[in-house]
Amino acid sequence: MNRISAAPLGRLLTVGEVAQRSGLAVSALHFYEAKGLISSIRTRGNQRRYGRDVLRRLGIIKVAQRVGIPLSEIQSAFASLPQGRTPTIADWQTLSARWKDELDTRIRRLSLLRDRLTGCIGCGCLSIESCPLRNPFDRLGEEGPGARLLESEIEV
Numbered sequence: 001m002n003r004i005s006a007a008p009l010g011r012l013l014t015v016g017e018v019a020q021r022s023g024l025a026v027s028a029l030h031f032y033e034a035k036g037l038i039s040s041i042r043t044r045g046n047q048r049r050y051g052r053d054v055l056r057r058l059g060i061i062k063v064a065q066r067v068g069i070p071l072s073e074i075q076s077a078f079a080s081l082p083q084g085r086t087p088t089i090a091d092w093q094t095l096s097a098r099w100k101d102e103l104d105t106r107i108r109r110l111s112l113l114r115d116r117l118t119g120c121i122g123c124g125c126l127s128i129e130s131c132p133l134r135n136p137f138d139r140l141g142e143e144g145p146g147a148r149l150l151e152s153e154i155e156v
Helices: 005-011 014-022 026-034 054-065 071-078 089-116 136-143 148-155
Strands: 049-052
Touching: 014 026, 014 049, 014 054, 026 054, 049 089, 054 071, 071 089
Parallel strands: none
Antiparallel strands: none
């Protein structure tokens, strides 16, 4: 973390201000900083100060997490963004395009699961009536555990 003099502090936010404006706990900000998702600078008194661009980054983190994107993927995407400035609309479009295909696959998988949840979760072995038809001689059991039919139908 960089150290700064007290002069430019008026343009920077304290950890409490960022927590209040983002709706995140201070501990979450520290966690994101430790993971390299956001960064701060330190005053001579060793207090964290954040640029206003951190609020947009936190917004992106919250949205991405809400749709199930892991922090490791968020971190990888953030590596393509410039440091020290608020991500622009073009930056966000680049990030969202990277995640679109993955999200479309998740949506298809969840829709298929939702549609089959009542009768069979998709592996063919949870329903005695459909098991001989969908999984004769437990052939899917030889491939390993889990919802084999559901996964194979998504990937096709």
